[in-house]
Amino acid sequence: MLRQSFVLLGLLVLAGCAQVPDEKIDERDPLQSFNRPMYDFNMDVLDAYVLRPVAVGYVAVTPTPVRRSVVNFTDNISAPTDVINATLQGKAGNAGISVARFLVNSTVGIFGLFDVATSLGLNIVDEDFGQTLGVWGIGDGAYLMLPGMGPSTARNLTGDVVDNFVLPEIALTTPQTVLVFALKAVEARASLIPQESLLNESLDPYIFMKDIYFQRQLYELHDGNPPIEEEPEDFDEDFLESL
Template identity: 45%
Template sequence: MLSSGMKRLGTRKIGPVIVTVAAMLSPTWSWATAEQDPWENVNRAIFRFNDTLDTYALKPVAQGYQKITPELVQKGVTNFFNNIGDVANLANNLLQGKVQHAGVDTSRVLFNSTFGVLGVMDVATPMGLQRNNEDFGQTLGVWGVGSGSYVMLPFFGPSTVRDGIGLVPNAYMGPYPYMNNMGVRNGMYALDVVDDRANLLAAEKLITGDRYVFIRNAYLQNREYLIKDGEVVDDF
């Protein structure tokens, strides 16, 4: 079995080159097949576009952000956006019938939003309230919807047909559609994306060989792991 702690790792969202850290640490990649990636030629072209965009735009910005921003401030920003993400975790745990996890999510939001000063400090984790990692793509998987083929989305990165559909309700579980001030909304979203990318700078050093294949297999394996709550048997 894979490490049970793996399912608590990962990123808040998908981005241009978002590689799920939990999956990158997994020991097996061989199970991803051409059958799961029938659109590989198109996917590779989109991957090159995303990778170029990241190399010349997002990554340099993230590196600059990491360099000039004090580590304590970076941690506070990450905690703030994680606290917002816990609302989506709560909604999806309820939709999946995971009442106990939903209770943890509720407690995390309450404690971090109050004692943690709007989530800037994560006071819930030291209390034993571990963060969950749920989204609507996982919810559809729990409901029995198949993943469909692997697809590389422009700007959003690795996905499947099911997870791509799940991006729409995921968006409405966040704050951005409900923010009327366009400047504040765009600025907040931009900071969220840059913070996510900065958190992945160290992890991307783990990528070896064919970057496209590595990221595809990492994504597919981690999604299976999350949907099955860690009940995945190694290939070996």
């Protein structure tokens, strides 16, 4: 969904530049000759000179309660997308939770600025059309490192395009859409600042990010209960949750 794209904008820009080691061909990443240079551009230019400085300044001047309200608001306007995708996936319970969250937080929570629903036991359920396609049996497709957008796959990129047509986000004016985009991007990047060392200390940040991305997709596709696999040595659950 649109939210996923914005969250991934923060993911793309965390590590320092690394030398590309000799490696076996990754069948998930047939476009690596394009993806690696794009990753370097995202890190060395977009993050170094734009996103990270803005995120650091944002954290420095914005009180934690205000940041929390920003996250709550952007999550709330994406709730209808969660409802539709949960329904398409046959998850009636998750769809009902998202409907209830949207109604409660849009009213009692003052247009979503306060997450009252979670305090009532209605925890957020993040569903997007990329996950829906996965539930329908469609594979990931090629791994993609997008300029200014971060990691994705052919399936999830298609899902993002579809999710962008879901109300109420389509009802926003162009300036409002730009504002929501900026808020999501900056907050996503700010939330990843404490985890930067994980990428900086990895032997190959590009591969590390790619592996974490695919783990996150598997985690979401199985609603937090993916098939048990051996975790990489540097795996950090808090980092995974923040993507």
